[in-house]
Amino acid sequence: MKHRLLTGLxxxxxxxxxxxxxxxxxxxxxxxxxxxxxxxxxxxxxIPAFEKANPGIKVTFAPSAPTEYNAALNAKLDAGSAGDLIxxxxxxxxLELYNKGHLADLTSLPGMENFSDVAKSAWQTxxxxxxxxxxxxxxxxxxxYNQEAFEKLGIAVPATEEEFFAALDKIKADGTYIxxxxxxxxxxxxxxxxxxxIGPTYWKGEEGRLALIKGEQKLTDPQWVEPFAxxxxxxxxxxxxxxxQTYPDSQNLFTLGRAAIYPAxxxxxxxxxxxxxxxxxxxxxxxxxxxDTCYISDHNDIGVGLNPKSKNPEAAKKLLSWIAxxxxxxxxxxxxxxxxxxxxxxxxxxxPLAQEFVSWREKCKPTIRSTYQILSRxxxxxxxxxxxxxxxxxxxxxxxxxxxxxxxxxxxxxxKPAK
Amino acid sequence: MSEQSLVHxxxxxxxxxxxxxxxxxxVLIYTxxxxxxLFGTLQxxxxxxxxxxxxxxxxxxxxxxxxxxxxxxxxxxxLGNNTWFFIIHMLVQNPIGVVLAALLSSPKLRFSAFxxxxxxxxxxxxxxxxxxxxxxILSPLWGVAPNxxxxxxxxxxxxxxxxxxxxxxxxxxxxSVWQFVGIPMMLIYAAMLSIPEExxxxxxCDGITGMSxxxxxxxxxxxxSIGIISILTFVGNFNAFDLIYSAQGALxxxxxxxxxLGTFLYRTFFGFQLQIGDKNMGATIASxxxxxxxxxxxxxxxxxxxxxxxxQF
Numbered sequence: 001m002k003h004r005l006l007t008g009l010x011x012x013x014x015x016x017x018x019x020x021x022x023x024x025x026x027x028x029x030x031x032x033x034x035x036x037x038x039x040x041x042x043x044x045x046x047i048p049a050f051e052k053a054n055p056g057i058k059v060t061f062a063p064s065a066p067t068e069y070n071a072a073l074n075a076k077l078d079a080g081s082a083g084d085l086i087x088x089x090x091x092x093x094x095l096e097l098y099n100k101g102h103l104a105d106l107t108s109l110p111g112m113e114n115f116s117d118v119a120k121s122a123w124q125t126x127x128x129x130x131x132x133x134x135x136x137x138x139x140x141x142x143x144x145y146n147q148e149a150f151e152k153l154g155i156a157v158p159a160t161e162e163e164f165f166a167a168l169d170k171i172k173a174d175g176t177y178i179x180x181x182x183x184x185x186x187x188x189x190x191x192x193x194x195x196x197x198i199g200p201t202y203w204k205g206e207e208g209r210l211a212l213i214k215g216e217q218k219l220t221d222p223q224w225v226e227p228f229a230x231x232x233x234x235x236x237x238x239x240x241x242x243x244x245q246t247y248p249d250s251q252n253l254f255t256l257g258r259a260a261i262y263p264a265x266x267x268x269x270x271x272x273x274x275x276x277x278x279x280x281x282x283x284x285x286x287x288x289x290x291x292d293t294c295y296i297s298d299h300n301d302i303g304v305g306l307n308p309k310s311k312n313p314e315a316a317k318k319l320l321s322w323i324a325x326x327x328x329x330x331x332x333x334x335x336x337x338x339x340x341x342x343x344x345x346x347x348x349x350x351x352p353l354a355q356e357f358v359s360w361r362e363k364c365k366p367t368i369r370s371t372y373q374i375l376s377r378x379x380x381x382x383x384x385x386x387x388x389x390x391x392x393x394x395x396x397x398x399x400x401x402x403x404x405x406x407x408x409x410x411x412x413x414x415x416k417p418a419k
Numbered sequence: 420m421s422e423q424s425l426v427h428x429x430x431x432x433x434x435x436x437x438x439x440x441x442x443x444x445x446v447l448i449y450t451x452x453x454x455x456x457l458f459g460t461l462q463x464x465x466x467x468x469x470x471x472x473x474x475x476x477x478x479x480x481x482x483x484x485x486x487x488x489x490x491x492x493x494x495x496x497x498l499g500n501n502t503w504f505f506i507i508h509m510l511v512q513n514p515i516g517v518v519l520a521a522l523l524s525s526p527k528l529r530f531s532a533f534x535x536x537x538x539x540x541x542x543x544x545x546x547x548x549x550x551x552x553x554x555x556i557l558s559p560l561w562g563v564a565p566n567x568x569x570x571x572x573x574x575x576x577x578x579x580x581x582x583x584x585x586x587x588x589x590x591x592x593x594x595s596v597w598q599f600v601g602i603p604m605m606l607i608y609a610a611m612l613s614i615p616e617e618x619x620x621x622x623x624c625d626g627i628t629g630m631s632x633x634x635x636x637x638x639x640x641x642x643x644s645i646g647i648i649s650i651l652t653f654v655g656n657f658n659a660f661d662l663i664y665s666a667q668g669a670l671x672x673x674x675x676x677x678x679x680l681g682t683f684l685y686r687t688f689f690g691f692q693l694q695i696g697d698k699n700m701g702a703t704i705a706s707x708x709x710x711x712x713x714x715x716x717x718x719x720x721x722x723x724x725x726x727x728x729x730x731q732f
Binding site: 067070071074089091092093096099100183184185186187188239240241242243244245246249252253371372376379380381383384387388391392395397398410413 | 471489490554557558559560561565577578579580581582583584667668669670672673674675689690691692693694695696697
């Protein structure tokens, strides 16, 4: 009896084993990513579309938690166990991987011609000669508002800063809604949805950002301190106990209809569409005086690169070329409204909120987050410090001037602008 | 016994292989998972990354950690916070543990098994659950804390504790105390149960009862246990990381007010967001943590434990 069981087991394992061999004839590709929210979209839409067009290639999307992604990926790459395709964070995190030989040069990949230089800038060497990730999506900052609340209180969509604060005052005086849903507990909201959202209007987008990198401007200059001063004015309009309000708290406050304005990134659109029961609208960061040029943060956020140690580089390149194609851009941008394609080919989107966000590209000047390129290369890390300082300024524990001075001091300690 | 037989037995003393064999698994595993990594860390802290290759730099990393104003400020801030974390545990957790154990060991107390279990359960919970649950309890938006305070008319006392620089670390320390108070309680409880009945009876015959019995008889007898608990608390606190990370994130906000050595090490070693991990500086901080804990434990072993009086029954 025992004997037969053993034989049975052995036979079963040999059959299963050969089944494994049969599967292995397909080229299997694994994609590393931090976007675990996108798992369903990859599995249900993107991968089937690709596999249908390219039989014989099997793709697995293997995301990990966003906060752990960089550390986990580095460890996997060092150990040689990382997937074939690697989702790229913008700028230095990926540049570092490229310099270490963990990302292959994709400059000549078919499909790269579909992207503008600005789109590729986040995944290029400093001299712009080599590109190492296919740009996938960008996110745009702005404010999402509760349309019903605005109609009930008779507030027009604010275009200037003055109108913006007048609207906040009106909402606060009415008392039905918390004027603005934002907390400082998780720090990054204050910096990303606060400072980097309204800031470009002050430092004139790319002009100021590049001047900062060239060393012509300093973070202590008025155009870099004033956004902090404006942030400090937000404090009275945030909810009770905003100091301990986390990012999910803010999202819930807004989608439950308890707050009127949400300083947002466009990535919220998909979640908000499913959760909010009211009509939503969006407006770009208000300008300082009527008639001023508006600036938006249109930040390159996701790219995909190739692990040079991949066992199936040809299959992986096919997938990358497909990701660079307009077909991918259309599926992706519509499945994930709020992640805007960087492809030069225009993409038609169905979602009205996403259309609103992307329409700002026409009338406003886009820029990327000021701290991302080059300036966060050293210790102390400017981006992380900006999180802490922005939260401090809103909490009122540090003055805008002091916060900016500290940031500049930290930057000076390691950053020598190329003259 | 003649001299000859003694010599004889020395000659023929069998090599006791079995000792080595039985020790081998534990020694091997301990070496692989503890001792080698420890020396690996110490070694890493003496190296630096120069043009993408590891180069021996001697004590340069330690010089940076203490000499560079920013590194040293972060380090002293973390060490200071860690010390405050430890002080709260010593002042709150351990006395409460002793009191609870004293109450539990009182023969008059009913349902003592129930209390014992209930108080010990948080210790078994995952820190993720503890961090998340308390974040919710203390949440100014949906938490029960503001409502409960409102019920007793003390709403004005509510503060978003975890978001205020001046309170966050103390609040987190108290959460940790809540979680781990079961451990000192259990250890002291066991020590109290091992006090022989005769000693207590003799004390009663001499008219020492109630509080004075606790102070004069029981407390001196459980002092060695309290010593052990103190050193366990010290080691645990200076290695702490999980609660702060799960409640406040890796940047240990607000404004690094809750940054302890563990989170500082994590940020440095693994990197965070745009900050790229620096394993050499990370190892330097880890080595400092090791030295601090080593110094603390040595201080205890050589200065305090040797002076504790033990009673034999």
